[in-house]
Amino acid sequence: MNNVKSLNKWANRHTYLPVDLLRMALGxxxxxxxxxxxxxxxxxxxxxSPIDKFEGGMWGMFIVxxxxxxxxxxxxxxxxxxxxRWAIxxxxxxxxxxxxxxxMGEMHHQNLFVALIILAACIFFLFYGSGKNSADYFFKMRQ
Incomplete structure (x- = not known):
């Protein structure tokens, strides 16, 4: 819990509008x-379909x-x-x-590139948090 609080304090001190716009664009x-x-x-x-072949179709509809x-x-x-953080x-x-x-299946370079970029952004915001221009910060300040 202390790690999350220290990360939030650091993020709130170093919050910039472009980072919040990046979070919003990710959303x-x-x-x-x-x-x-x-x-x-x-x-x-x-x-x-590459995963469905290995799992026998059992989890396909659940995943979809x-x-x-x-x-x-x-x-x-x-x-x-x-x-x-929970959404990420x-x-x-x-x-x-x-x-x-x-x-596992046919390589789609564009899909792989997009998935890697979005994964990197999600990992960044997993550690960075919401920032000052967010509902989390607003609700925290209203307490």
Whole structure:
């Protein structure tokens, strides 16, 4: 708990508007990716086909129904800066899975690059937190 408090104090002292805009852009990107997956469910199923071969299709529908809502809800929370670390923890298995899928099946360089960039941004905000221009900071100051 002390580590999280010290990270929050450090982040609040070193908060800059471009970092908050990056967090907001990350949230918008994840939300739009979730909308894309919901509207193109067959695309998501095709992306997950390398994993589906190994698992026998048992977890396929569970994963499909986890990815899109997790991206949408997580994107909204990250955009607002509300429970940012928890929302990012929910994104990490999806992003790691996106990277692994590229190595198990056909390599899509663009998808791999995007997944690596988003994973790096999520890891950054996992440690950095929401920042001063966020709902977390607003609610903390109102106590």
């Amino acid at each position: 918008v990107f994840l939300f739009m990716k979730g909308v894309h997956f919901i509207t193109n469910i067959q695309y998501l199923v095709d992306l997950m 129904h986890y990815i899109a809502p997790a991206h949408m809800i997580g994107g909204i929370l990250i955009f607002c800066g509300l429970l940012t 923890i929910g994104q990490l298995p999806i992003l790691i899975g996106a990277i692994v899928i590229n190595f």
